Amino acid sequence: MSIFYDKEKRLFKLDTSDSTYxxxxxxENYILGLYYGAKIPDMNFGxxxxxxxxxxxxxxxxxxxxxxxxxxxxxxxxxxxGAADFRIxxxxxxxxAGDRVTDIRYVGHRIFDxxxxxxxxxxxxxxxxDEAQTLEIDAVDSVTGALVTLVYTVFNNSPVMTKSVxxxxxxxxxxxxxxxxxxxxxxxxxxxDLITIYGRHAKERNINRRPLGHGVQGVxxxxxxxxxxxxxxxxxxxxTATEDSGEVYxxxxxxxxxxxxxxxxxxxDTTRFIMGINPTDFEWTLNPDDTFYAPEVVCxxxxxxxxxxxxxxxxxxxxxxIRGRFKTEKRPLLINSWExxxxxxxxxxLLAFADVAKQLGIEMLVMDDGWFGxxxxxxxxxxxxxxxxxxxxxxxxxxxxxxxxxxxxxGIWYEPEMISPxxxxxxxxxxxxxxxxxxxxxxxxxxxxxxxSRQDVRDNIWNxxxxxxxxxxxxYVKWDFNRNxxxxxxxxxxxxxxxxxFHRFILGTYELMERFTSTYPDILLEGCSGxxxxxxxGILYYSPQIWTSDNTDAVDRLDIQFGTSLCYPASCMGAHVxxxxxxxxxxxxxxxxxxxxxxxxxxxxxxxxxxxxxxxQVKDYHKYYWLHRNGDLYRVISPFEDKHKxxxxxxxxxxxxxxxxxxxxxxxxxxxxxxxxxxxxPEKYYVCEQDGETYSGAFLMNAGLNLTNKANADGESLTxxxxxx
Ligand code: DGJ
Numbered sequence: 074m075s076i077f078y079d080k081e082k083r084l085f086k087l088d089t090s091d092s093t094y095x096x097x098x099x100x101e102n103y104i105l106g107l108y109y110g111a112k113i114p115d116m117n118f119g120x121x122x123x124x125x126x127x128x129x130x131x132x133x134x135x136x137x138x139x140x141x142x143x144x145x146x147x148x149x150x151x152x153x154x155g156a157a158d159f160r161i162x163x164x165x166x167x168x169x170a171g172d173r174v175t176d177i178r179y180v181g182h183r184i185f186d187x188x189x190x191x192x193x194x195x196x197x198x199x200x201x202x203d204e205a206q207t208l209e210i211d212a213v214d215s216v217t218g219a220l221v222t223l224v225y226t227v228f229n230n231s232p233v234m235t236k237s238v239x240x241x242x243x244x245x246x247x248x249x250x251x252x253x254x255x256x257x258x259x260x261x262x263x264x265x266d267l268i269t270i271y272g273r274h275a276k277e278r279n280i281n282r283r284p285l286g287h288g289v290q291g292v293x294x295x296x297x298x299x300x301x302x303x304x305x306x307x308x309x310x311x312x313t314a315t316e317d318s319g320e321v322y323x324x325x326x327x328x329x330x331x332x333x334x335x336x337x338x339x340x341x342d343t344t345r346f347i348m349g350i351n352p353t354d355f356e357w358t359l360n361p362d363d364t365f366y367a368p369e370v371v372c373x374x375x376x377x378x379x380x381x382x383x384x385x386x387x388x389x390x391x392x393x394x395i396r397g398r399f400k401t402e403k404r405p406l407l408i409n410s411w412e413x414x415x416x417x418x419x420x421x422x423l424l425a426f427a428d429v430a431k432q433l434g435i436e437m438l439v440m441d442d443g444w445f446g447x448x449x450x451x452x453x454x455x456x457x458x459x460x461x462x463x464x465x466x467x468x469x470x471x472x473x474x475x476x477x478x479x480x481x482x483x484g485i486w487y488e489p490e491m492i493s494p495x496x497x498x499x500x501x502x503x504x505x506x507x508x509x510x511x512x513x514x515x516x517x518x519x520x521x522x523x524x525x526s527r528q529d530v531r532d533n534i535w536n537x538x539x540x541x542x543x544x545x546x547x548x549y550v551k552w553d554f555n556r557n558x559x560x561x562x563x564x565x566x567x568x569x570x571x572x573x574x575f576h577r578f579i580l581g582t583y584e585l586m587e588r589f590t591s592t593y594p595d596i597l598l599e600g601c602s603g604x605x606x607x608x609x610x611g612i613l614y615y616s617p618q619i620w621t622s623d624n625t626d627a628v629d630r631l632d633i634q635f636g637t638s639l640c641y642p643a644s645c646m647g648a649h650v651x652x653x654x655x656x657x658x659x660x661x662x663x664x665x666x667x668x669x670x671x672x673x674x675x676x677x678x679x680x681x682x683x684x685x686x687x688x689x690q691v692k693d694y695h696k697y698y699w700l701h702r703n704g705d706l707y708r709v710i711s712p713f714e715d716k717h718k719x720x721x722x723x724x725x726x727x728x729x730x731x732x733x734x735x736x737x738x739x740x741x742x743x744x745x746x747x748x749x750x751x752x753x754x755p756e757k758y759y760v761c762e763q764d765g766e767t768y769s770g771a772f773l774m775n776a777g778l779n780l781t782n783k784a785n786a787d788g789e790s791l792t793x794x795x796x797x798x
Pocket of ligand 1: 622
């Protein structure tokens, strides 16, 4: 049993493998969040409910009296708007009278084994009912009639808890949800740093760590997608927490649209943290009996540092988020045509790529953008998903048969949510794009966005895709999305529902993705958005891998991959060797090997020497495949902390093997380098493949190895592989 309810004390205790979360029901049925942290056996939380009120300026509930309890300072489990809790609120509902005061109180609960899916939304799952337990707390706002259900699942085998919320209108009148965050936490102190990952196109997911200060701070997206700019991830780490030690709380929102992650430190030096759908441009009309489902937040607690937080996310996503055949099956080593040819290809050229690729040991050819409509550049044809027979005479069949005939698998590119102004679909249905009446919609990469909130638009796109996919033997699809959303509006949404547009767009996208994955479970899907602009757990639920960045330079990739690894596993991180020139092919291969690994170049242009390197990389790829797929990541030298070197390890779960990679970004003169390795078994002995020596795990982790002058020139790198003796 992981969830206990103490009826006398009215306390819930939710245990994961290594953390405890405690919720209390206080007088007048206020729901309080009393504790989140390391596992504790008991629940002696009586004193936690009251904190110092600020004289008459912190307001009291007259039924309870001015006894020291005030919603202003109490650890509210799900802070609501306007009823004397003045901090950032998780919920605000406007009722038929136009009032926004929202005040929910406990009315009941359920505890059950396993975890339920959230209708229409991606979410993590339990592999069996005994892997997790769920608590649903019902709380009612007696004035509006909103029934708010706070949903918690705790996992037995990892320190992961998920939180989500649903709101049902039990009244006779319409109500409007103005904000509904998915998770709210009140911590009793503010000695935290906020860690987030920000970026831009080709420079995704840089790590930002800053101490919390009084007031509100945080990150958000209003771009209609999770975005390059900020990722829906945030961690609260104690000031003293490091990569390898200290308390860290990690939060990741399973959602691909507008999000908000905010921390507020108040006058009592406490911290409220909330994460959920961004309330900007959001308003949801809830008619009697309607239910709104808010997406879930994955919450990780550890007292073993930021690195351990990452490993917990990685293991959890590999086993409880990623779905389908390729969750466990080996994925093909691919070569993608984009950086090799851009729009300039035809059947003959692609078959020539396939010939050389086959000789090199590559297993799949992916035809990227440019195969449909009359798309010879990025100015046309999105939405016209039929083959350009000028480039591919006879259609896809001769190409696919040719590729398959050479023993390679075949993949194709789509950008389903986009419509070019120069397209048949737009000419026939100008109202199918996202737009607002009387306003000229903005363009991005010369394209508009299909109105995914509309069933007819989704059906049209699906029918076109399905026509191609059902008639051809396609093994892989890359699903791209190359701009942000502005002019957010739909021709079909009535005035009173316009605030629903952004969320309906995402629900429509998920519906289409679900149709795809359920109709074609054998096709490997790779998410993409101008590189990594939609790299989030929502997309990961549908596609087990996501293209990490359009920047394939091995040195730039270090930042991108280190940042991405804060919460996303190597198994999903699309990483290719390209013809970029800053480093040699060895280093490009070592960096890409961390992720899903593949090539993005014209293989005919490789020199003989480069071909030999590629052949060796293909061997290494197979040798280390399962280590990368299932191993634990240890970040050893972060490029965000060291200007010269970056290093990381992948250690197998049973600690019997480890691959260490060191990359020199910029030569450092006269610097010595000793590496103390991490994550090994001190009792085991390991043979290092490169120097032939045997070392104990204890030696490697405490004394370490002297790597001075190894891989010390710009762009150089090395790997060391250790195997248990
Ligand atoms: C952006 C992607 O990130 C690239 O890999 C490529 O697919 C282009 N779009 C094609 O337009």
